[in-house]
Amino acid sequence: MAREAIRWRPGCKPAARTIAPHHVAIARAPQRRAPILAPMTLILHYAPDNASLIVRLALEELGLPYEARLVDRSVRAQDSAAYRAINPHGLIPALETRDGVLFETGAILTWLEGRAPGTLAPMPDDPARGDYLKWLFFISNTLQTTVRMIFYPEKYCPGHEAALRAQMCAQMVQYLDRVEAAVRGPFFGGDTLSCIDLYLPPLLRWCALYPGGGTDWFDIARIPALMQLCRNVEARPATLRAAAAEGLGDAPFSAPAEPDPPEGSAT
Numbered sequence: 001m002a003r004e005a006i007r008w009r010p011g012c013k014p015a016a017r018t019i020a021p022h023h024v025a026i027a028r029a030p031q032r033r034a035p036i037l038a039p040m041t042l043i044l045h046y047a048p049d050n051a052s053l054i055v056r057l058a059l060e061e062l063g064l065p066y067e068a069r070l071v072d073r074s075v076r077a078q079d080s081a082a083y084r085a086i087n088p089h090g091l092i093p094a095l096e097t098r099d100g101v102l103f104e105t106g107a108i109l110t111w112l113e114g115r116a117p118g119t120l121a122p123m124p125d126d127p128a129r130g131d132y133l134k135w136l137f138f139i140s141n142t143l144q145t146t147v148r149m150i151f152y153p154e155k156y157c158p159g160h161e162a163a164l165r166a167q168m169c170a171q172m173v174q175y176l177d178r179v180e181a182a183v184r185g186p187f188f189g190g191d192t193l194s195c196i197d198l199y200l201p202p203l204l205r206w207c208a209l210y211p212g213g214g215t216d217w218f219d220i221a222r223i224p225a226l227m228q229l230c231r232n233v234e235a236r237p238a239t240l241r242a243a244a245a246e247g248l249g250d251a252p253f254s255a256p257a258e259p260d261p262p263e264g265s266a267t
């Protein structure tokens, strides 16, 4: 079906919300004032197959126009003064908005979801909101941080990298078992896509791929509900657009392979 970008106008709710027919949450959109967001005011600082992918998935789902600006990891551009002026932590992603620069994937997702309330998260008065928030925070605070420790143990415990990595892989198995047990439907919370469904598949992809030669701990057979969720997310046109932009193939989450990006480097 025709897919239009969300447009915000002063003093009214978003117009032309024809993202996808199964976005039942759209019907819950509030009548309150939505902010003005002029086209092309969003700049996503990204590297292929980095955490910026999660933000790109949300931008694509919401149909928001954005410019993707490469952070060239092959020359450690994330450490450059220019990028540190955007994100002082030197981490990818960052999103430039009319409200200033945002960093932290979970914060960016929440800000974006707040531009179109009800599209990618339960509304504040929805009983499902609490479950959504607690798992979103767990994924952002704990799951993603554990993945970082598996990828970059030298940043957390120099001299004890192997021990830290082993400990974090074992921890991750337990965390993923708990996330698996919490899946409620085709998407994490049930029938409706949320930011959580855009966050988990990239994390699982990275567990399967990185670091090269060090992913034996990751056992897809333990997490069938999450694998089905991955298949459901990667069937979406928004996901296919994001995957194409970053060279991730047609099954980026259920059958991940090394990326072949049109520009930049994943590591």
Ligand SMILES: N[C@@H](CCC(=O)N[C@@H](CS)C(=O)NCC(=O)O)C(=O)O
Pocket: 049, 050, 051, 052, 078, 090, 091, 092, 093, 103, 104, 105, 106, 144, 148, 152
């Ligand atoms: N907590 C941050 C973590 C982001 C993160 O780990 N980004 C990685 C890429 S996936 C990164 O910038 N790595 C480069 C580095 O650590 O130097 C967030 O959620 O945005």
